Amino acid sequence: MDEALLAELGRVLGDRMLSHESDDVPTVCIRASDLYDTVEALYNDETLAYRFLTDLFGMHYPAEGGKSEELGLQVLLCNMRTSTRLRLSCRFSIDSPEVASLTPLFPAANWLERETYDFFGIRFKGHPNLKRILNIESMSVFPMRKDFPLEDQSREDKDDRMFGR
Amino acid sequence: METTKPPTGQGNPLTLNLGPTHPATHGIFQNVLTMDGEIVKDTEQTVGYIHRAFEKIAERRPLYQITTLTDRLNYCSSPLNNMGWHMTVEKLLDIRVPRRVELLRVIIMELSRISDHLICTSIIGVDAGALTGFMYIFQWRELIYEIYEAICGARMTTNMGRVGGFERNFPPEAWEKIDNFLRKYMKDFEEFDSMLSRNRIFMDRTMGVGTISGERALAYGFTGPNLRAAGVDYDVRVAHPYSGYGEYKFDIPIGVEGSAYDRFMVRQEEIRQSFSIIQQAVAKLKDEDPAVYRSEVPAWVLPPKEAVYSEMEALIYHFKTVMGETRMPTREVYHSIEAGNGELGFYLFTDGGRTPARLRFRRPCFIYYQAFPEMVRGCLLSDAVITLSSLNIIAGELDA
Numbered sequence: 001m002d003e004a005l006l007a008e009l010g011r012v013l014g015d016r017m018l019s020h021e022s023d024d025v026p027t028v029c030i031r032a033s034d035l036y037d038t039v040e041a042l043y044n045d046e047t048l049a050y051r052f053l054t055d056l057f058g059m060h061y062p063a064e065g066g067k068s069e070e071l072g073l074q075v076l077l078c079n080m081r082t083s084t085r086l087r088l089s090c091r092f093s094i095d096s097p098e099v100a101s102l103t104p105l106f107p108a109a110n111w112l113e114r115e116t117y118d119f120f121g122i123r124f125k126g127h128p129n130l131k132r133i134l135n136i137e138s139m140s141v142f143p144m145r146k147d148f149p150l151e152d153q154s155r156e157d158k159d160d161r162m163f164g165r
Numbered sequence: 166m167e168t169t170k171p172p173t174g175q176g177n178p179l180t181l182n183l184g185p186t187h188p189a190t191h192g193i194f195q196n197v198l199t200m201d202g203e204i205v206k207d208t209e210q211t212v213g214y215i216h217r218a219f220e221k222i223a224e225r226r227p228l229y230q231i232t233t234l235t236d237r238l239n240y241c242s243s244p245l246n247n248m249g250w251h252m253t254v255e256k257l258l259d260i261r262v263p264r265r266v267e268l269l270r271v272i273i274m275e276l277s278r279i280s281d282h283l284i285c286t287s288i289i290g291v292d293a294g295a296l297t298g299f300m301y302i303f304q305w306r307e308l309i310y311e312i313y314e315a316i317c318g319a320r321m322t323t324n325m326g327r328v329g330g331f332e333r334n335f336p337p338e339a340w341e342k343i344d345n346f347l348r349k350y351m352k353d354f355e356e357f358d359s360m361l362s363r364n365r366i367f368m369d370r371t372m373g374v375g376t377i378s379g380e381r382a383l384a385y386g387f388t389g390p391n392l393r394a395a396g397v398d399y400d401v402r403v404a405h406p407y408s409g410y411g412e413y414k415f416d417i418p419i420g421v422e423g424s425a426y427d428r429f430m431v432r433q434e435e436i437r438q439s440f441s442i443i444q445q446a447v448a449k450l451k452d453e454d455p456a457v458y459r460s461e462v463p464a465w466v467l468p469p470k471e472a473v474y475s476e477m478e479a480l481i482y483h484f485k486t487v488m489g490e491t492r493m494p495t496r497e498v499y500h501s502i503e504a505g506n507g508e509l510g511f512y513l514f515t516d517g518g519r520t521p522a523r524l525r526f527r528r529p530c531f532i533y534y535q536a537f538p539e540m541v542r543g544c545l546l547s548d549a550v551i552t553l554s555s556l557n558i559i560a561g562e563l564d565a
């Protein structure tokens with residue numbers, strides 16, 4: 001990551017910044033509990049001024065190599081004046097998938113959070129209308145989680161061992 | 166002119182369903198309007214009628230099979246989505262494409278932007294009661310689709326191009342059709358423009374209708390022509406250039422009040438700018454070797470069928486590609502392009518498997534459609550319909 005940007009992020013975020021990388025879009029990993037404060041601080045800072053919410057979406061990391069099963073949330077921000085992007089990434093246990101809603105800061109987060117809830121089961125505290133958006137409301141599963149099969153598993157006419165992931 | 170006040174419902178609200186299948190929605194999604202007489206008090210949108218779980222399906226498909234999913238996002242400008250996806254994959258795999266490929270891509274992308282915008286602008290006319298302009302200009306979408314057909318064989322869901330370039334070089338018929346387009350389109354376009362842009366009836370129906378301020382538009386995550394109509398000059402082609410857009414001369418038109426009229430006018434001007442970009446790209450092509458149409462990335466692109474039957478290498482790569490033998494790197498990349506409706510983003514997370522571990526489509530429609538209730542509150546019903554068509558909500562992109 002660019003030194004100047006890193007210094008600025010360090011100044012604004014302090015120890016909320018757990019780690020960072022910049023393979024493509026500069027990325028900062030934070031704790032889920034810090035999400036709202038971090039986004040608000042980045043929004044209000046005059047230099048960084050990440051005031052455009054580009055995207056917000058969920059992730060699912062299955063248990064692997066001794067790591068427990070986790071959900072994640074990615075927030076893509078943009079500073080339109082300098083055309084710079086920043087990705088915030090946080091991971092949390094699948095047993096308590098709850099983070100603060102960003103809708104009070106960005107009206108655009110409303111549907112993005114509903115979509116994330118719909119597909120990953122991440123609950124957003126303080127969301128005005130947290131219900132499913134693309135799937136039917138009576139659905140009881142969160143289909144973008146990895147353990148949800150793509151196809152009806154009762155079918156016997158297809159063998160996915162060869163072509164499956 | 167004396168204006169009459171629209172009748173109110175004397176305090177008895179009426180619930181009106183606009184959609185899921187309704188001519189005014191131009192796609193399958195529902196608006197539940199709460200009306201007081203002719204005035205829209207509130208509206209709630211129901212989306213998801215054509216949700217096809219693309220992000221889930223993509224997690225089980227190798228990269229080259231995902232192109233067909235992107236076709237079906239904004240199906241009015243499939244080639245734009247295709248090119249955006251190929252560029253994302255190229256970013257993931259660190260593939261550089263030849264300059265001629267970039268030029269060809271720019272031509273295709275701007276053609277599809279024109280075909281996307283011309284549907285939207287002529288449909289605004291239709292919803293305002295002017296069917297003639299639509300019938301007149303719509304033949305050009307047909308002629309643009311014929312260009313796609315000459316290039317890739319398909320018209321609407323194009324699956325055009327491959328990682329690293331195109332599947333084959335543009336045939337002479339494609340160049341003839343592009344040439345025909347460049348010679349004749351502008352005349353028809355300007356005639357269409359003169360039918361509507363200074364038409365008193367059309368102006369009365371669209372000016373000041375469905376307005377949104379730049380500030381609110383940004384808060385709602387607007388991008389593309391709808392954001393620019395609200396006066397914010399954000400264009401991904403300029404802010405985060407790709408495919409060599411930095412070397413073209415073009416203007417970013419912006420509106421003033423974010424009304425349906427501004428959205429119409431911004432799209433009209435963007436068509437002119439796109440046309441000029443195509444001319445510039447065609448001129449630049451003259452310096453390039455006409456035989457180049459892709460970079461060599463055999464591990465990721467199916468080889469030509471004749472080669473598979475006659476060359477060992479090609480046969481090997483054919484199997485490797487189909488069976489997904491080549492592992493992807495472990496990376497997270499985000500790439501976005503200026504699509505017909507705004508910033509179409511692809512977030513691609515790969516963990517070394519043969520399919521993406523996560524693919525996220527940032528669909529501009531889905532994000533900005535949230536603002537619809539705020540934009541039509543207090544409007545007349547007929548204004549709500551025009552606002553809807555001027556936003557250019559495409560159901561495929563809305564639901565993914």
